[in-house]
Amino acid sequence: MSLDIRRAEGLSAEALRLGMVAGFEGYAVPMAPTAEQFAFMMGQRGMVPDASWVAVEGDVVRAVWLVSIREGRGYLIASGTAAEWRGNGIARRMGEASIADLAARGVGTYWTEVLHGNNAARALYDRLGFTTAREFSWYDLTPSGDGLGEICAWGDVVAEAAACRDWEPSWQNSDASLAAVSDGITVVQLRDARGLVGYAAMVTASGTVAQIAVREDARRRGVARGLLARLGALSPKGALRLANVQSDDAGFAAAAAALGAVPDLGQTELRRTL
Structure with a gap:
């Protein structure tokens, strides 16, 4: 048949x-x-x-x-x-x-x-x-240290999130994708007098970190470590997976290594003009 x-x-x-x-x-x-x-x-x-x-x-x-x-x-x-x-x-x-x-x-x-x-x-x-657009890396991480940030709604950070990022999230991790399942994600944020210092968003059930970003002037101060530790304490597994990290972000790769993140399988993002 x-x-x-x-x-x-x-x-x-x-x-x-x-x-x-x-x-x-x-x-x-x-x-x-x-x-x-x-x-x-x-x-x-x-x-x-x-x-x-x-x-x-x-x-x-x-x-x-x-x-x-x-x-x-x-x-x-x-x-x-x-x-x-x-x-x-x-x-x-x-x-x-x-x-x-x-x-x-x-x-x-x-x-x-x-x-x-x-x-x-x-x-x-x-x-x-289809042709190659970007390369993505995945990391597995068991966070340690003191947590930073307060739990909030995705809508509390989305308007300022792009200003903290150096590259666009993949489709599954995009702002629109997180908004579509906002009841199923856990978001933490850290703020100062200027506004959003950093944030991280995790798919609650799986412990998958869809987005994490820190404002440029606040980097290398332990903010990302603290946000991840906060999410780790809230993850049902205690461990986290960082999904679809843009591979050519050397700063992120160095920070991930310093946190003890272990590289896993990655993906290639493909694009076709219609």
Whole structure:
């Protein structure tokens, strides 16, 4: 039986979740989210069902190509094909359908990330016309020391956050993504008479730090260490993961090393003009 490639609208979240789980089986970082985790992930990244694609066999989703659209940009959240169907060009066909669809909608650019070492996926994205935009690093950290900062809402820091940053967060960690799941993140801030000194935002359930930044004049004073220690005390695991740190930020890399952060797998951010 061949697979039918169609839009994802009309399919249940559970059908899409199971298709994603099957599609990532056997990968270096398999993704098997619970229903709650899948809902959070799609909400955070902004999945649009009628811009997303699936390959179905009867009523069963065998491959997914899940897409978001925000402010004239498209983003591939996740793509994967069940093991028994890999090598048949299904992902390429979904990708081509998605590119044509986004271009018809007037979307200007298309973004995604690929794990370092996932050569098959990278080759597919190359064939689809994606090129490297940035490299990202991940770190694992068990914070120590005294915590700094008070717990606040994401809305309390978002207007001043960009002034503290040297680079834009990745799609999943963007201001819009954090606003979309604000009930599921923990934010701490430190202020002085000038305003926001520094802040950090963590996905509460996983202990993943989505954003951390310190105002330039307040750096190298232990602010980042204190903010991370505060989040570490609030993390359900006691440990933290720093996700999608821009790899060419030498200052961040040095600070992470000084804090005892351990580098883990990284990703390449990809971009395609439509």
